[in-house]
Amino acid sequence: MAKKFKRKDKNQTDKPVLTEKSAAIADASEVLAVVxxxxxxxxxxxxxxxxxxxxxxxxxxxxxxxxVDKPGGITLGDCSMISSQLGDILDLKLETEDTYTLEVSSxxxxxxxxxxxxxxxxxxxxxxxxxxxPINGQKKFxxxxxxxxxxxxxxxxxxxxxxxxxxxxxxxxxxxYDGDNKCL
Numbered sequence: 001m002a003k004k005f006k007r008k009d010k011n012q013t014d015k016p017v018l019t020e021k022s023a024a025i026a027d028a029s030e031v032l033a034v035v036x037x038x039x040x041x042x043x044x045x046x047x048x049x050x051x052x053x054x055x056x057x058x059x060x061x062x063x064x065x066x067x068v069d070k071p072g073g074i075t076l077g078d079c080s081m082i083s084s085q086l087g088d089i090l091d092l093k094l095e096t097e098d099t100y101t102l103e104v105s106s107x108x109x110x111x112x113x114x115x116x117x118x119x120x121x122x123x124x125x126x127x128x129x130x131x132x133x134p135i136n137g138q139k140k141f142x143x144x145x146x147x148x149x150x151x152x153x154x155x156x157x158x159x160x161x162x163x164x165x166x167x168x169x170x171x172x173x174x175x176x177y178d179g180d181n182k183c184l
Contacts, residue, residue, distance in 0.1 A: 052066070132168045
């Protein structure tokens with residue numbers, strides 16, 4: 001489902017205000033915030049959890065991808081239902097010049113980890129984390145989630161335990177997660 005929207009004036013620094021008709025969007029981070037705010041209640045009502053939202057450029061154009069899950073796993077029907085409901089709401093509430101394709105998917109084997117509570121939930125599981133600012137010259141880490149101290153994610157690598165500030169995380173995924181809290 002491709003949409004065409006208008007972009008908010010880039011000189012405005014205020015956050016977008018959701019009105020009955022639309023939300024003006026200036027950049028990808030604002031798109032993510034608005035989509036999360038609109039999608040999470042829909043998922044909750046349908047007995048699903050919104051795991052992660054991505055808004056990125058890919059070969060075929062911009063993709064707005066949501067990962068959802070529920071006990072027992074997600075079906076194609078679940079994805080279709082969320083996509084249909086959310087697509088209608090985004091038509092009314094989301095405004096940007098970019099066209100995009102809306103995708104709703106299960107988290108899969110390399111499940112995204114976004115929320116601080118998810119990092120806590122998956123302590124003991126293998127993960128890959130990419131950060132914005134390097135730690136000891138490194139921006140990509142792979143290891144076992146070993147804990148949280150304040151808002152720093154503890155990741156035990158082959159060499160050491162690295163303390164990664166949550167706010168610096170660009171992308172985090174579990175590795176070979178099978179959905180039943182066991183790793184393959």
